[in-house]
Amino acid sequence: MAKKLPKELSVIYFCNSGSEANDLAMLMARAYTGNLNIVGLRRAYHGASASNISLTTLPLYRNRCMPTTNISHTMNADPFRGLCGVSKCRDGPCQTLRSCDCV
Numbered sequence: 001m002a003k004k005l006p007k008e009l010s011v012i013y014f015c016n017s018g019s020e021a022n023d024l025a026m027l028m029a030r031a032y033t034g035n036l037n038i039v040g041l042r043r044a045y046h047g048a049s050a051s052n053i054s055l056t057t058l059p060l061y062r063n064r065c066m067p068t069t070n071i072s073h074t075m076n077a078d079p080f081r082g083l084c085g086v087s088k089c090r091d092g093p094c095q096t097l098r099s100c101d102c103v
Contacts, residue, residue: 019047026051036069041076 002012015021026038040046040055047053048061054071056062 017047019049019052022047022052022055023049037072038070039072039074042073044076 002010005012013021013024015024029038030036038055040057042057044056045058045061046055053062054069057073
């Protein structure tokens with residue numbers, strides 16, 4: 001598998017689950033950059049481990065008393081409902097002053 005990757009990507013990590021992969025990605029990003037801040041996507045499920053639950057904004061999975069230290073959330077671009085998660089750009093939270101033909 002490593003032979004098919006570019007030379008800069010020479011290490012492969014196998015994980016048992018998406019939660020484990022997200023945990024590893026967060027640890028590696030923090031170790032590489034030295035920055036503790038992580039950005040999670042709104043309305044997205046990131047996993048059920050303690051560190052991943054703090055990334056999600058879904059109330060079904062997230063307890064309100066979970067710590068959210070160094071966690072920021074951003075919009076999740078939705079290709080089916082439009083860039084801002086709605087069918088018409090003027091209905092979304094990223095309304096702009098540009099003209100559009102979706103009205």
